[in-house]
Amino acid sequence: MSRRGPFALCLLILGACQRTSPPSAPAVPDAGAVAVLAPAAAPVPAAVPVPEPLTPCKPGGSNPLDAALDYLDAGKYPEALSCAAQASALEPDSASAHSARGEALAALGRTTEAQVAYARALAIDPEHPDALLGAAHLYAVQLPSSREYDELGALYAERGLSQPDVSPEMLPRFALVAAMAMNDLGQASEALQRASLVLAREPNNPEAAYEKALALFELCRFAEARTAFTGLLNDPERGAHAHYHLGLLMEREGKWKQAQAHFDKAHALSPRDFPVPPMPTEAEFREDVARAVAALPEDMRRDLTGVPVRAEELPASEDLLSGEPPLSPAILGLFRGPPLSEPCDGSETPCRSVALYRLNLARAVRSREELREQIKVTLLHEVGHLRGEDDQELAARGLE
Secondary structure (H helix, E strand, O other): OOOOOOOHHHHHHHOOOOOOOOOOOOOOOOOOOOOOOOOOOOOOOOOOOOOOOOOOOOOOOOOHHHHHHHHHHOOOHHHHHHHHHHHHHHOOOOHHHHHHHHHHHHHOOOHHHHHHHHHHHHHHOOOOHHHHHHHHHHHHHHOOOOHHHHHHHHHHHHHHHOOOOOOOOHHHHHHHHHHHHHHHOOOHHHHHHHHHHHHHHOOOOHHHHHHHHHHHHHOOOHHHHHHHHHOOOOOOOOHHHHHHHHHHHHHHOOOHHHHHHHHHHHHHHOOOOOOOOOOOOHHHHHHHHHHHHHOOOHHHHHHOOOOOEEEEOOOOHHHHOOOOOOOOOOOOEEEEOOOOOOOOOOOOOOOOEEEEEHHHHHHOOOOHHHHHHHHHHHHHHHHHHHOOOOHHHHHHOOOO
16 A cells, blocks of 8 residues: 655656555465475566667757756656766766756656666765755655665665755755655654654645654654644545544544544545455454464464464554554554563563454455465564564565
8 A cells, every 4th residue: 555645845856756556565485385396497588678769859059968957847858868868978977967867767767777877876976966866766755665665765865964065955855755765664753853854944845744644643642643634634645644544543542433434535535545444353353363373384383382372453552652662553463572582571471472453454455365464474473573583684584
């Protein structure tokens, strides 16, 4: 599910900014199975599309780079690409020329080529502001969401913010991309700081207001989040997201009818982003969880001996607020207690437990089949915590 609305602040300089939907979580192989593969025929290389030849640059009396920048400002991206290509050919060591080429390629959806163009610009000048902003936006907003891309987006945006001579015009642009990337990375405190920086300079920036509202929600500052999302209900681009999060907030308060009204409105405004969830009954969910536990490899089931796996509705506030920073209210599961390698302190009975959350899991998928797969992946994630793995290690194994 994509939560990203159009990135209005960058439209004039960066083209289309709608975040594509994140890929589904990769399937996790059974750790107890050994795959025997038959010899495979040599793969046939896929045909590589040949790009259309560029029309000659028409600089109109300017040099090719200035013409490319003028075309970018006018939203004429094919013409901008022609002139930027000529500029980079004439001056191969010009970071500005390669950055302009990357900007035009990104606006035309040629993201792989844009990545190379920005990489070349930043290899020439690692502090080039336009290249940093363009690369940050490409990785944090335009490309499909992934931890690696969001980390790169945040890295480039933060590098831009750290420049001592960053211009007043560029500063909020860097801060907004940083807020987006950090929210997607689960770094809500940092996202809140960056969004607040934008709003201090541009109080009516709706994208920054949305990032702030999202960060407040993730930080479990629910009253503030409700106020912030309520202020976005009439926004044509973010209204569906505001209704959805207000539904989540009402749900946490047990106000089921009000929650459902917000969920229905979110679906009506954006059915693609907010489909009707495949909501199992509590009994059906318990059965799905029990089947997932029974299907675990023998060594994992052995590790779970004496560790109850509970089917719960939503994470409790005391669990969310048990550490600093708080856990996200949207977590799909939770391991409570010390890992197996550490002793219990006797403060809880049972010492260790795993919870899987029905409502959050159902809203994270689009079908019952996906739900069963997500229950499996979430269970494997929590077993990883039981065994002492942290979130970074689990993410590296595709169990984020």
